[in-house]
Amino acid sequence: MSPIKVLDSAIQNKIAAGEVVERPSSVVKELVENSIDAHATQVEVFIEESGMKQIRIVDNGDGIHHTDGPLLFQRHATSKIDTDYDLFQIRSLGFRGEALASIGAVAKVTVETKHSAGNPVFIRFEGGSLIEQIPGKERQGTDITITDLFFNTPARLKYMRSMRTESGKIIDIIQRMALANPNISFRLVLDGQEKVMTKGNGNLKEVISDIYGLNVARHAVEIDAHDADFEIRGYAIRPEINRSNRNYLNISVNRRFIKNFRLSQSIVNGYHTLLPKDKSPIVVIDITMDPKLVDVNVHPSKIEVRFSKERELNRLLESAIGTHVKNEMLIPDVSREKPRRQ
Ligand code: ADP
């Protein structure tokens, strides 16, 4: 064996990319998270050929200062945390400083951006190297385009080319982000077709209508419960409108959408016997908590989290869903009654 050596940063980033940007939908998730962290109120996502040809995200957020250009694609370079104290109370969606370094290692990237205190700048980065940084067009926010994803990782490229489900995954991610952030307007366009469009006016019921349709929104029961540690807000859809899988359970923690088997189970338990057998409900809830109570640094994708008061949270969620839905069921479902003749 040859002696141990430290790999150069281009290879380090390629290795990390294997986990952080597993597929086109993870690139989309990371980039939209950056837009949200930059306080964007409007995020537009344009996808061509399931993201393999192009992924473009345009936001009206804070933008990037031109002097930050050289750091943008450096691993563990972030504006979001400073110390390990911050790491245990994450308030932003990103914090690892890995996404752009990873994406830049396995794709071609252009960024056009302007920070209020800086100059407009255009940056081109390809396969781990900064190609150019030149003055850009005047604009608000950031416009980032990814092309030729996985061009230099042949096995991943071949694998992704054979996948058919990627568009569905991208739609799912944008829908979940829109449901978790009713104050932000999201637009997703796939191969020229608009798939998601939300207004960003803060009205969650309208977002539910935009995503799942008016009939689902009409059957939404408001959820509002809290204890000393947690506040749960959102909507649970009446049980007569249901689905055959759990993909319609939208849970976010401090506006980060997550997947968590136990919390999903608590929601289903909350509906108790009201749901038909083998059916799952449609629910959209956000749980607000002190970020010290949740560890988001579990996996690079940041979808899995660990709670320090898990049992208490599950109990609160189950009873919140249970009481609100049951109370509502005592009221007849007026929207399904036939209109009376005049
Ligand atoms: P992280 O989000 O974990 O900090 P990223 O690699 O995703 O790491 O991004 C690196 C940095 O680039 C961010 O910390 C942020 O300062 C800046 N950045 C990336 N995208 C945007 C954007 N759309 N608007 C403003 N700043 C951005």
Ligand code: MG
């Ligand atoms: Mg990020």
